[in-house]
Amino acid sequence: MTTARVAEPIGSLQEVHELGLDQEDLLGIYRNMITTRLIEERGHILYRQGKISGSYYTGRGNEGASVGIATAMGTHDVGTPLHRECGVHITRGIEPWRIFAQFLAKADGPTRGRDGNIHLADDRLGLIAMVSHLPAMLPVSVGCALAFKIRDERRVSFGWYGDGSAARGDVHESMNFAGVLRLPMVFCCTNNLWAYSTPNYMEYACEHLADRAAAYGFEGVVVDGTDVLAVYREAKRAAEKARDGGGPTLIETVSLRMEGHAVHDDAFYVPKELFDEWSAKDPVERYRTWLRENIGMTDQTEDDITSQVKKLLNDALERAEASPDPDPAGLLDGVYATLSDVETPHHK
Numbered sequence: 001m002t003t004a005r006v007a008e009p010i011g012s013l014q015e016v017h018e019l020g021l022d023q024e025d026l027l028g029i030y031r032n033m034i035t036t037r038l039i040e041e042r043g044h045i046l047y048r049q050g051k052i053s054g055s056y057y058t059g060r061g062n063e064g065a066s067v068g069i070a071t072a073m074g075t076h077d078v079g080t081p082l083h084r085e086c087g088v089h090i091t092r093g094i095e096p097w098r099i100f101a102q103f104l105a106k107a108d109g110p111t112r113g114r115d116g117n118i119h120l121a122d123d124r125l126g127l128i129a130m131v132s133h134l135p136a137m138l139p140v141s142v143g144c145a146l147a148f149k150i151r152d153e154r155r156v157s158f159g160w161y162g163d164g165s166a167a168r169g170d171v172h173e174s175m176n177f178a179g180v181l182r183l184p185m186v187f188c189c190t191n192n193l194w195a196y197s198t199p200n201y202m203e204y205a206c207e208h209l210a211d212r213a214a215a216y217g218f219e220g221v222v223v224d225g226t227d228v229l230a231v232y233r234e235a236k237r238a239a240e241k242a243r244d245g246g247g248p249t250l251i252e253t254v255s256l257r258m259e260g261h262a263v264h265d266d267a268f269y270v271p272k273e274l275f276d277e278w279s280a281k282d283p284v285e286r287y288r289t290w291l292r293e294n295i296g297m298t299d300q301t302e303d304d305i306t307s308q309v310k311k312l313l314n315d316a317l318e319r320a321e322a323s324p325d326p327d328p329a330g331l332l333d334g335v336y337a338t339l340s341d342v343e344t345p346h347h348k
């Protein structure tokens with residue numbers, strides 16, 4: 001038995017226009033998805049070249065969910081995206097060269113070369129870098145929502161976590177707290193079917209993770225994470241509700257993690273048929289087809305977008321590689337916050 005609402009796939013172009021997206025927005029979403037995918041592909045090359053320290057994670061297959069939700073965020077909203085949500089950083093407007101600088105542990109990366117390659121965020125864009133994804137950022141995100149409520153600001157906090165993390169206590173505590181105080185919070189559960197090598201059926205016994213929202217007094221919605229526009233619609237609704245004082249929503253986006261947990265893992269435990277099934281609904285390809293059928297995106301437009309993104313990333317990589325390494329003498333700089341460090345528009 002499920003208590004969550006299962007979201008419909010996106011329908012007509014008319015519906016999309018009613019959601020407030022025009023032609024330029026629709027192509028922008030496509031550009032963000034392509035940029036996300038190509039950045040992560042470049043990351044693999046950098047890793048194989050031995051230029052990335054530690055392991056390397058991607059959100060391949062999750063571009064629709066991450067870009068869809070971020071497109072629904074307001075300028076002054078905040079978010080705590082994790083290792084599968086590169087699309088959130090791109091949609092919020094981080095310059096790709098700074099992502100590459102972070103991958104390469106350069107001084108110009110958002111953490112100035114001090115933290116892991118995917119532990120990044122530009123706080124000027126309302127994003128907070130992850131400490132851990134299991135799920136240390138969710139209480140932080142709920143804390144932001146509490147601050148917005150106390151200050152009577154019409155801002156919403158978006159907190160991400162995975163299906164595996166969903167079993168941890170801090171997720172439940174965060175949802176209970178946000179539910180009781182009706183905080184302006186959107187819980188974004190990236191259900192990519194596997195938590196490392198543990199499949200969904202060994203993680204939880206309810207039908208959908210979004211069913212849990214009802215137990216905390218708010219709505220849960222399950223949406224196909226490969227349908228960027230359906231994700232956008234649900235995130236927009238949830239954000240508007242939160243902004244109007246209607247409290248939290250839990251959005252569970254479902255897609256398959258299309259690569260191993262990270263580069264050190266070849267995902268031998270995921271059945272091949274599952275990869276075949278989800279490859280056939282690849283979110284980028286699915287949206288590309290939708291654009292061709294619904295707004296008549298031409299080969300020319302598509303090629304222009306792809307070549308612009310490739311050029312952007314070539315330049316970005318060159319700039320990142322030219323960035324200096326961090327100076328060891330400054331190791332402790334920026335580790336402990338001072339008042340002036342936290343005076344960004346999102347922390348005031």
Ligand SMILES: Cc1ncc(C[n+]2csc(CCOP(=O)(O)OP(=O)(O)O)c2C)c(N)n1
Pocket residue numbers: 084132133134161162163164165166190192194195196257261
């Ligand atoms: C407290 C803690 N326990 C275990 C781990 C090891 N670990 C890292 S990611 C992960 C699985 C996370 O699964 P999920 O939340 O579904 O996110 P996914 O990586 O699948 O997107 C595990 C067990 C950890 N990093 N921290």
